[in-house]
Amino acid sequence: MICVLGDAHLDVVVRVSGPVAAETDTPAQTLVGAGGQAANVAAWIAELGGQARLIAARASDPAADLVAAELIRRGVDLAGPVLSGRTGVVVSLSDSGRTRSMLTDRGVGPELTAAALDGRWLAGCAWLHLPAYSLVSWPVREAALAAAGQVAHRSLDLSSTAAVGALGVGRFRELVAELAPDVVFGTEAEAGLVGDVPGAEMVVKLGPDGARAGGRVHPARPAAPVDSTGAGDAFAAGYLVGGLELALQAAARAVSKMGAMP
Numbered sequence: 001m002i003c004v005l006g007d008a009h010l011d012v013v014v015r016v017s018g019p020v021a022a023e024t025d026t027p028a029q030t031l032v033g034a035g036g037q038a039a040n041v042a043a044w045i046a047e048l049g050g051q052a053r054l055i056a057a058r059a060s061d062p063a064a065d066l067v068a069a070e071l072i073r074r075g076v077d078l079a080g081p082v083l084s085g086r087t088g089v090v091v092s093l094s095d096s097g098r099t100r101s102m103l104t105d106r107g108v109g110p111e112l113t114a115a116a117l118d119g120r121w122l123a124g125c126a127w128l129h130l131p132a133y134s135l136v137s138w139p140v141r142e143a144a145l146a147a148a149g150q151v152a153h154r155s156l157d158l159s160s161t162a163a164v165g166a167l168g169v170g171r172f173r174e175l176v177a178e179l180a181p182d183v184v185f186g187t188e189a190e191a192g193l194v195g196d197v198p199g200a201e202m203v204v205k206l207g208p209d210g211a212r213a214g215g216r217v218h219p220a221r222p223a224a225p226v227d228s229t230g231a232g233d234a235f236a237a238g239y240l241v242g243g244l245e246l247a248l249q250a251a252a253r254a255v256s257k258m259g260a261m262p
Contacts, residue, residue: 001051002240003125003151004042005144006134007109008056008067008078009088011035013229013259016093031259034070035090036109037131037159040230040260044237044250046075047262053077055121055147057112057140063087074261079121083108094227094258110137114146122150127240132159135175136167148179156200157236158186161193169193185236203239205232205251213244221252230260 015029034043038054045052054076058064064087068078088107110133122128128151134144135156148154156179158164164172176184176197184191184200191204204212207228210220231254238250254260 001053001124002042002045002127002129003053003055003122003147004038004045004129005055005112005147006038006131006140007036007088007106008034008039008054008058008071009036009090009105009107009109010063010067011229011260012089012091013227014091014093015227015258016095029258033259033261034067035230035260036088037133037157037233038129039067039071039076040233041129041131041157041237042076043071043074043261044230044234044254045241048238048241048246048250050237050241051077053079053121053125055112055117056080057108057110057116058082059085059087059108061085061087063089070261079118080112081116083111085111092229092260094229106133106137109133110140112143113139114142117143117146119150122147125151127151127153127155129155129157129236129240130179130181131157132163132172135179136163136172141175145175145178154179154181155183155185155236155240156181156197157232158184158190158194161189164190164193173197183239185232185239187232203244203247205235207231210248211235211244218244218248221248223252223256225255227258228255229258231255233260234262 234254238247
């Protein structure tokens, strides 16, 4: 069982056909569904043959029911409290698989507390995977670190240069040292910002150039890029389930379709 602790929210992916025109229409293709980095990783773990449990604070609005139903359908075991408030929404602007930018509203996601953790949620978990979003916000940070103390192996995705920078790189490195991850995933920009993590295997995601791990670059698998949203989440899930080859295959699958879910 691989447990993932973090956000579950709505993803709105917008694939634009060109520059956004001011004060008028811009043709686009859109997709709406469950998302959130933690939810994406959990769904890909299940898709790739692993057992996945998502530990997340969920809201009490209709969107929360939609997100939960989709994750359950995808084979993810859901755990976590239901809180009064809004489901988060992330709008991803995708440029045909080349780049993507995100507009992020995390809703109740960061409100998971250490006091709310139930030991049964971590029962049987061989790994705990954390997006950096679960370390940079309070009180979910304390829940993440408390959960990490109950699981033998931990992995971390650096997730966002903006989120890490807003907290402060020094403070973030202190939290990572407390977490003591076995594996750290990040883009070149994220890994360059945070630096090496002592005691952890660093796996650097290089987009169309593949990944750097074990001291060398491993080429990406062939793909016809459509939308890069969630490719890094698929990569992390593949790595945790089956290692680097499965990670590269999963990333190629993800970038070849719209949306972050399998």
